Amino acid sequence: MKRLLVITGFIAVGKSTFLKSLNEKVPMVSLQKDTIKEQLAEQVGFTNRAENRALSKAAVRQMITSLPQLFLDHDLIAIEANFTKNERSLISEFAEHAAIKLCTVWVTCDPKIAYQRYQKRYNHLHPAHRAAPMIDEAQFITSFSDYERAMKDDYQLKINTSSSATFNDSAVLRFVSNREI
Numbered sequence: 001m002k003r004l005l006v007i008t009g010f011i012a013v014g015k016s017t018f019l020k021s022l023n024e025k026v027p028m029v030s031l032q033k034d035t036i037k038e039q040l041a042e043q044v045g046f047t048n049r050a051e052n053r054a055l056s057k058a059a060v061r062q063m064i065t066s067l068p069q070l071f072l073d074h075d076l077i078a079i080e081a082n083f084t085k086n087e088r089s090l091i092s093e094f095a096e097h098a099a100i101k102l103c104t105v106w107v108t109c110d111p112k113i114a115y116q117r118y119q120k121r122y123n124h125l126h127p128a129h130r131a132a133p134m135i136d137e138a139q140f141i142t143s144f145s146d147y148e149r150a151m152k153d154d155y156q157l158k159i160n161t162s163s164s165a166t167f168n169d170s171a172v173l174r175f176v177s178n179r180e181i
Helices: 015-025 033-044 049-073 085-097 111-122 137-151 170-176
Strands: 003-008 029-032 076-080 101-108 157-160
Touching: 003 015, 003 085, 003 170, 015 029, 015 076, 015 101, 015 170, 029 033, 029 049, 033 049, 049 076, 049 085, 085 101, 101 170, 111 137, 157 170
Parallel strands: 003 076, 003 101, 029 076, 101 157
Antiparallel strands: none
């Protein structure tokens, strides 16, 4: 059976790191919104925050519209981004229509840890990810909480990356190895 792994969560929670670790254990086709957005920013450019957000939406659309073609040659694909509820719905509709087994993994961590990660990497980010100025901790935690509330029950697995001691990907490995979850 074809399988689609959707890795989502707020910024700086460890989505990309999780996907990289998973890819080392189980090679798979993987698409990351940030990588696509960076390429779009370099090719098309942007001059303001609205255009930058449009690049984000275009990157996600590109990921979703690439899936049917990719599934012609691959049985397992992972996509990673801070997907909105609407984007997650589009992905679910695609999977249901195409009879593809879907597993949404919600990657999260303590919001203070996420903010520390965000601060640490902000100045090293690709310009496509710095269209807005760095936000303060209170604003970050409010946005983090809003995103987490929107996730509600819209996932199959939840991974907490607050520390390596609590990080357990065995259920995800069962899914990607086609041994169900």
